[in-house]
Amino acid sequence: MQTIVRNAEARDVPRIESIWNQIIADTTATFTTQAKDLDGWLAQKSAAGEPVLACDRGGECVGFATYGPFRGGPGYLHIAEHTLMLGPDARGTGGGRALLNGLIDIARVQGKSALIGGISGENEAALKFHSAMGFAEVGRVPNAGRKFGRQMDLVLMHRAL
Numbered sequence: 001m002q003t004i005v006r007n008a009e010a011r012d013v014p015r016i017e018s019i020w021n022q023i024i025a026d027t028t029a030t031f032t033t034q035a036k037d038l039d040g041w042l043a044q045k046s047a048a049g050e051p052v053l054a055c056d057r058g059g060e061c062v063g064f065a066t067y068g069p070f071r072g073g074p075g076y077l078h079i080a081e082h083t084l085m086l087g088p089d090a091r092g093t094g095g096g097r098a099l100l101n102g103l104i105d106i107a108r109v110q111g112k113s114a115l116i117g118g119i120s121g122e123n124e125a126a127l128k129f130h131s132a133m134g135f136a137e138v139g140r141v142p143n144a145g146r147k148f149g150r151q152m153d154l155v156l157m158h159r160a161l
Contacts, residue, residue, distance in 0.1 A: 001058050003095050005102045008052040012061040013038050016054070019063065019087045028122045028152055029085070031145030051106045055086065055095040062090035065099035067107065070116050078113045091125075100133055107161055114160050120145065121153030135159040 008016065017038045023029050024036065045052050045066060055063035063086035070081040084099055107115055117135060119126045127137075135157040144154035 003093065003098055004056040005053050005095075005098045006056055008042060008054040008061070008064060010042060012054045012064070013042055015061040015087075016052075016064045016085075019061075019085050022087075023085055028120045028145075028147050029126065031120065031147050031152070031154075033147060049110070050080075051103065053099050053102045053106075055090060055099050057090065057095070062087045063095050063099060065103050067103055067115065078111065079116060080107060080112050080114075081116045081118060096129060097133065104159075104161060112161055114158055117157040119155045119157060121155050127155060127157070130157045130159075133159070 017036055020038075021035045024032050024034070042052060045068075048068070050066060050068050052064060052066045054061045055065075063084070065082060065084040067080040067082040070076050070079045082100070082103055084096060084103075086095055086099075090096075104115065115135075117126075117130050119130065121127075121140065131137075136159070137155055138158040139156040141154040141156070143151040145152045
């Protein structure tokens with residue numbers, strides 16, 4: 001089945017919320033422990049000029065990617081931190097690569113000079129994926145996150161555009 005990367009639409013938001021909340025509940029891919037309520041989220045992202053891409057397989061959203069400010073203030077406007085999440089059936093099928101390449105293309109058009117990924121030190125698959133996509137580890141914050149009763153490192157990965 002063909003994978004299509006497109007701009008996310010309102011009809012995708014319930015599936016994006018479901019994917020994100022499953023990852024929050026079951027994994028250490030994010031240190032967040034509170035479920036997301038994405039009511040109004042897509043409109044807010046759009047108003048801020050921040051892309052939200054959907055990975056579409058057979059008319060169903062199976063993953064998403066977005067970015068937003070890395071840090072506040074005008075000195076950081078040229079750099080963005082991204083989020084990329086796939087549903088369980090979409091992992092390892094090329095959707096993540098397609099989503100990230102789409103974000104990179106948009107970031108370049110928007111004048112961004114780099115993307116940053118903040119990745120759990122336990123998430124070996126994400127660390128390998130980002131390395132394969134041209135990201136380099138530029139920092140590690142020991143014990144930055146706590147989830148499931150243990151502390152984990154936050155790994156910062158950077159890709160110049």
